[in-house]
Amino acid sequence: MILMLAVLLLPLALLLWKPVWYRAVDNQQGAATNLQLYRERSTELESSDLPEDEKAALQLELDREFLAQAEERAEIRTRDGRAYVLLTAVLIITLMSSVALYQLWGSAPELQATALLDKGEKVELTQGEREQLMSLLGHAAARNPKNLEWGYLNARLLSATGDYPAAIQAFQNILDVLPADATDDRAATMTLLAEARFYGSDQKADEPTYQLLKDALALQPNSRQALGLAGILAFELKHPQEAINHWKVLWQSLPDGPEAQMLAQGIQRAVSALQANGEKVDLSWMQRASLKLHVSISDEARQKVPADAPVFILARAVAGPPMPLAVKRVTVADLPLDVTLDDSMAMAPGMNISGFNEVVLVARVSLTGKPVASSGDWQIESAPVSNRETERQSLEISQLVP
The missing domain is CATH 2.60.40 (Immunoglobulin-like)
Incomplete structure (x- = not known):
């Protein structure tokens, strides 16, 4: 960025430096001309037939004139030197102001956040880098509310670090501006919002959060994350049959493995709750095809x-x-x-x-x-x-x- 600013400031530097440079050159050329003229007039005066007292008086006048011109050129050089200093100061101030304005209005935070996100995919970020990333994402999301990607990343990071109140607000802000036809994005955001609400309340289930998950599943019926959490909330809210319905879809989408085995345990708990009320449950669908x-x-x-x-x-x-x-x-x-x-x-x-x-x-x-x-x-x-x-x-x- 600094290099690009320097390139952009180069024409300004040339524009400001040109009069100062040419004035200095003209001053040097004038000094050489005056010296040559002084020597020629002194030689002419020395070879003239004038009386010695008149020669001395005229030579003194030549000397005074030459010294006056030298003092004037010295003053010009001093002013030129000050001009160089002023010009350099103007360029430095312009450069620093450009950097400051870019940091304020430009894309520097987004670029820094992107660099940290890329680094985080390769190595684990330090605590300081994580805090810096959170600050940068928050700044980018607040400055560009219409850019949902920054808001989404910010909300995900807030949720991952346990700042659930801020994450809930961030996900809600995204949901408020998502268009109605963006069904996949709305479903994913609803699910993440429900998850932040659930963990932010110490994993206490409530009907509004469960309804939010059901709304998400209406848009994206096969979302594993929504199905799993919806089953948990349904079970905690004493709706075991609904929990089985959610987990059945999830179980059928899973291959054999530890995740399917853990889900089967949850299904058996829901089945036990139904059987305790005298209900019969058909689990033939759990047989792998x-x-x-x-x-x-x-x-x-x-x-x-x-x-x-x-x-x-x-x-x-x-x-x-x-x-x-x-x-x-x-x-x-x-x-x-x-x-x-x-x-x-x-x-x-x-x-x-x-x-x-x-x-x-x-x-x-x-x-x-x-x-x-x-x-x-x-x-x-x-x-x-x-x-x-x-x-x-x-x-x-x-x-x-x-």
């Missing part, structure tokens, strides 16, 4: 494709996104082969076989090496089957992709 397949390839197809060509075996939702719910990759040489597709083979969180009631099974020889069908590939696609199907499904790759 898995589909057994026998995959083979026709003689015609085998003759047309290389033995090392990849074969993609996948399950895709009948009613849902085109992304595969489970994928296994083998080669033509491995066929025929028995395969089991389950939730552990999901390509993305929440996109698994357990989350969709009906799926289509596909086996495809890909000549491009990609799971997407291309002309020249060979494949087979099953009719829709239940994600709870227990019988082994047979797939023979025999159809040429046009």
Whole structure:
């Protein structure tokens, strides 16, 4: 920044320095001319036929005139020196003022905050750097209220550091200005606001915070963060069936692992609360879906494709996104082969076989090496089957992709 300001101030420096520089040059040239003239007149006077007393008087007059001119030039040099000092002071003041104004009105805080955020992704920030980052984000958010990114970062950092009252206000400010059609952003902000309220009240559940989470889920039904917290609040507010409903969606989106096991414990607590009131609960949906397949390839197809060509075996939702719910990759040489597709083979969180009631099974020889069908590939696609199907499904790759 300093370098750029120096470049911008260079034309100003040249503009101010030019008259001072040329005046100094003119002064030096005038001094040399006067000296030459003094010497010539002194020589002429010395060689003249005037009486000695007149020569002496005229020479004295020449000396006085030369000394007067020398004193005048000395005074000009002094003024020029002062001009240089004044010019330098003006440039320094201009530079410092520019820096100060940039710090006040420019993007310096945002740039410093960005640098600290980038550094925080690589190494842990010191306590002083964290405090500086909080100050910079707060300043940027207050100065640019329409820039929601700074406000969001500021609110997240306030919540992460435990300043929940300030975080609640920051998230509320963002929610107040978010447009109604920004559903994903509004849902995420509602969830974070509810989380700040919950932890800011020493994890005490209340109906307004629970309603805020339900509003968020109405906009973004598969949000893991909102589902998990909504289940907790529903359970604490004595709504065990609602807690199970939230956690069911969350559980079906999770692969097997520690997180799913901890969630299962919470579900069992909610089930126990219902059973204590004499209610029956069906937990068959907690059984992980898995589909057994026998995959083979026709003689015609085998003759047309290389033995090392990849074969993609996948399950895709009948009613849902085109992304595969489970994928296994083998080669033509491995066929025929028995395969089991389950939730552990999901390509993305929440996109698994357990989350969709009906799926289509596909086996495809890909000549491009990609799971997407291309002309020249060979494949087979099953009719829709239940994600709870227990019988082994047979797939023979025999159809040429046009």
